[in-house]
Amino acid sequence: MNSLLQIKPGKLKLKNRPFIFQLDQPLKIASDSGKILLLIKGDNGSGKTTFLEQVIIPHLKQNNILFLFKGQDNHIQSIIDRSLEAIFSISHSGKNLISQVFFNAPAKHPAKKITTPTAEVLLMDETDKLLSSSEFDDIIKNPDYKLLILISHNLDNPEFQQHFNLFPRKYSLTIAGQSAVRTASFTKC
């Protein structure tokens, strides 16, 4: 099994933030034949997006794991997508809500259209709120990626719970606190 995430427990220092994370145990996820879901939950302002941006994404970059990221602000994401499309001639998949911008992708000739390889990890920061149930279902059934990392406030929505249950393996990461040390608790569901 290949390791997708392997982050050591303990204090995780951050840039330009007045707080740190205290990860309670190793955040370790390995890939197998089935799809995996990592749900990141917590109160508004607890640092969910910061954890994604400053812990998970640097880890994926460092380990050359191909990932796809859909940010929280749809307006800003559209501008980023449009700019990158103009600069790199990256094509869109036809799904407006999922950016076709692949990070860590080989891009030797940026002026040409890039044949996008399969991303191993899909990161969605509250993007589920923009999707209908069937659109979210399409994403779940997409065979390309192995791990979906989702920040969501939809956890008590029965319709979305049904989707979450389709993943054979599920984990959750709960970020809590408003103080200088935020706890990040990792559990297998």
Add this chain to the structure above:
Amino acid sequence: MCKREKLEDKYFLLNFDHTFLAASLQEEALLFGADSHAPFLSNTVRQFQAFKPDFTLNHPLDHLSGGENAILAVIFYSALVLHKKKPLHFLLQNILESLSTSNRHALIILLTEYQQQAISYHLLSNNEVISINE
């Protein structure tokens, strides 16, 4: 419940992706002709401190999380409408959906109080408009 297009001209659409113009709440209030000592501003700060205790009037808005920003926008614009004494219908798009369960409940309680003062709130969901009371 009714189609959004029929209501667009009567509603102030507050969308998660488009909230404030200025960099701080104080500057945002200036845009609307209110000075930093206006009571509605201190009320806004006090009410928002229930969600984010260390918030101040000069807090940079881009230091807030997406959900915090959405909560503050609803509170600020509601208080502003009352300050201006002009009733308004709010259409909230992806605002409550961006909040944790506890914050969503807390904000709905606040909106219920504002709703008794010539403001109405409706949710835009999949292009349908739903009253918050339904």
